[in-house]
Amino acid sequence: MFKFLFLNINFVYFAIANLIMQIGIGLTQVAVYGHLAKVGASPLYFTMAFSFSVIPGIFSSQLSCYLAKKVNIIFLCILFQLFGAFSLFLPLLGISNNYVLLIVFAEFISAFIMGFCYPISQIYVKRVFTDKNYLPLAAKLDVYLFSINIILGTFIGTLLYNYFSTKNYLILNILMYLISALLFLNSYYKNKLISIKNSDNYKNNEEIKNKSFIKQQLLFFRNFSEEQKYSFLILIFLPIVTTPAISLLPTIGNKYGTKIFIFGIILTPALGFILAKTIGQIMGPMLISGNQFEKLFKSKFIFLSCNFIFLFIYLVIYFIENIYLSIFLIILAHLFSNIVFSLGMFAVQRTFELKQILDVTTKQYQISTIAIAFIALLSGYLIHYIPYYVVIFSPYFIIFFILIFSEKNIKNKIIKSRKIFFVK
Structure with missing residues (x-):
C-alpha cells in the first residue's frame, strides 16, 4: 500500500486536500447547529439548516458533472475551495449583526461544495487506480478518510465547541479551504495529465445525446x-x-x-x-x-x-x-x-x-x-x-x-x- 501511495504522491495530496475540506465542513455544521441552539432559534431555522445541508449538493453535483467535461478537474476543485472560503464571510457578517439566516447560509455553502467535489473525486480515483488489483485499497481509503473526517470534524468539533465561538469555527473553515486549495494545486503539479477534463459519455451516443434531460x-x-x-x-x-x-x-x-x-x-x-x-x-x-x-x-x-x-x-x-x-x-x-x-x-x-x-x-x-x-x-x-x-x-x-x-x-x-x- 505505502509503495503504491509513494509512487502516486499526487493522489496523497489530493486525498489530504479532500480530507481537510471535509473536516472544515464538519466544523461548520457543528458551529451552525450549536449557534442555533445557543441563541434559541425557532424550529424553522433548524429545518432550514437541514434542508440547506441536503438540497444544494443535488444541483452542485450536476454542475460538477457538466463543468468537469469542459475544464481541468483540479482547477475546478481549487476554484470552489476559494469560493467556499470567501462565501463564509457572509455567515461571519451574520454573527456580527445577529442575523440568523446568514449563519444558516454556511450550511448551504458546505453542501454545495461537498456535492460539487464528490463526482470529481471519483474520477480522480478511477484515473489513479488503473490496476484493478488496487481497487480494494481505493474502497478502503474512501471509508477511512470519511471516518477520520467524522472523528475530527464532527466528534472533536462538537466536543470542543463550548470552548470556542461559532466565529472561530467559521474562520478555521476558511483557513482549511485555503489549505485545501494549496494541496489541490500541489497535486496538479505532481501529475498534470491526470487532472485533464473528463470525456463526455454521451458524445458518441446519438440515441442518448439528442434526447431531453429526463430521457x-x-x-x-x-x-x-x-x-x-x-x-x-x-x-x-x-x-x-x-x-x-x-x-x-x-x-x-x-x-x-x-x-x-x-x-x-x-x-x-x-x-x-x-x-x-x-x-x-x-x-x-x-x-x-x-x-x-x-x-x-x-x-x-x-x-x-x-x-x-x-x-x-x-x-x-x-x-x-x-x-x-x-x-x-x-x-x-x-x-x-x-x-x-x-x-x-x-x-x-x-x-x-x-x-x-x-x-x-x-x-x-x-x-x-x-x-x-x-x-x-x-x-x-x-x-x-x-x-x-x-x-x-x-x-x-x-x-x-x-x-x-x-x-x-x-x-x-x-x-x-x-x-x-x-x-x-
Missing part, C-alpha cells in the same frame, strides 16, 4: 449491463435501508439522559453514538481482504444479510437500557453496514469505464441524497404512529423483494436466450 437519465440506466445496474444501485439501496434506524438514533439516546462517562471523558449520548458509529465504519472494510472484494461485490446475499444484521442490532439497541452495551452494538452494526459500503465503492470503480464514472457517481449522489432526506423526515413522522420495528424494517423488505424479483428476471432472460440459441 437521457432513463436511457443511460437502461444501457447498463446487469452487473453495472446492481453496482450502481448498491450505494443507493444501502442508505435507503439504513437511514430510518440511523435517523431515529437520537430518540434512543434520549433515554440515557444528557451526559455519559466514557474513557474518562464526559460526553452526551449523541457524541458517544457518533464515536461508536465511526469505529464501526473503520473496522468494517478491515474484515475484507483484497481478493475477497472481487468475489463478494456481486453477491446480493451479502448485501441482504449484512443489512438484516445491521437492522436487527438496532432493534436490540432500541429495547435495551445499558448505554455501554448500546455503544458496543452500534460499533457492531456499522461494521456490517460498512462492509456493504466498501463493496459498493469497489463495485462502481470496478464495473464502469472512466468515461462513465462522472455521470454514474453524480446520479448516485443525487438519488441517495434525496432518498436520505426524504426517508429521514418520513421516519421521524411515522415513528409517532407505527412501531419502531415497522419503521426501520419496511425499506429493507421493499429492497429485498426488488432484488429477489430482479434475480428471477435475470434467470428467466438467461433461460430464454439459451432456448433461442438452441432453436437456431
Whole structure:
C-alpha cells in the first residue's frame, strides 16, 4: 500500500486536500447547529439548516458533472475551495449583526461544495487506480478518510465547541479551504495529465445525446449491463435501508439522559453514538481482504444479510437500557453496514469505464441524497404512529423483494436466450 501511495504522491495530496475540506465542513455544521441552539432559534431555522445541508449538493453535483467535461478537474476543485472560503464571510457578517439566516447560509455553502467535489473525486480515483488489483485499497481509503473526517470534524468539533465561538469555527473553515486549495494545486503539479477534463459519455451516443434531460437519465440506466445496474444501485439501496434506524438514533439516546462517562471523558449520548458509529465504519472494510472484494461485490446475499444484521442490532439497541452495551452494538452494526459500503465503492470503480464514472457517481449522489432526506423526515413522522420495528424494517423488505424479483428476471432472460440459441 505505502509503495503504491509513494509512487502516486499526487493522489496523497489530493486525498489530504479532500480530507481537510471535509473536516472544515464538519466544523461548520457543528458551529451552525450549536449557534442555533445557543441563541434559541425557532424550529424553522433548524429545518432550514437541514434542508440547506441536503438540497444544494443535488444541483452542485450536476454542475460538477457538466463543468468537469469542459475544464481541468483540479482547477475546478481549487476554484470552489476559494469560493467556499470567501462565501463564509457572509455567515461571519451574520454573527456580527445577529442575523440568523446568514449563519444558516454556511450550511448551504458546505453542501454545495461537498456535492460539487464528490463526482470529481471519483474520477480522480478511477484515473489513479488503473490496476484493478488496487481497487480494494481505493474502497478502503474512501471509508477511512470519511471516518477520520467524522472523528475530527464532527466528534472533536462538537466536543470542543463550548470552548470556542461559532466565529472561530467559521474562520478555521476558511483557513482549511485555503489549505485545501494549496494541496489541490500541489497535486496538479505532481501529475498534470491526470487532472485533464473528463470525456463526455454521451458524445458518441446519438440515441442518448439528442434526447431531453429526463430521457437521457432513463436511457443511460437502461444501457447498463446487469452487473453495472446492481453496482450502481448498491450505494443507493444501502442508505435507503439504513437511514430510518440511523435517523431515529437520537430518540434512543434520549433515554440515557444528557451526559455519559466514557474513557474518562464526559460526553452526551449523541457524541458517544457518533464515536461508536465511526469505529464501526473503520473496522468494517478491515474484515475484507483484497481478493475477497472481487468475489463478494456481486453477491446480493451479502448485501441482504449484512443489512438484516445491521437492522436487527438496532432493534436490540432500541429495547435495551445499558448505554455501554448500546455503544458496543452500534460499533457492531456499522461494521456490517460498512462492509456493504466498501463493496459498493469497489463495485462502481470496478464495473464502469472512466468515461462513465462522472455521470454514474453524480446520479448516485443525487438519488441517495434525496432518498436520505426524504426517508429521514418520513421516519421521524411515522415513528409517532407505527412501531419502531415497522419503521426501520419496511425499506429493507421493499429492497429485498426488488432484488429477489430482479434475480428471477435475470434467470428467466438467461433461460430464454439459451432456448433461442438452441432453436437456431
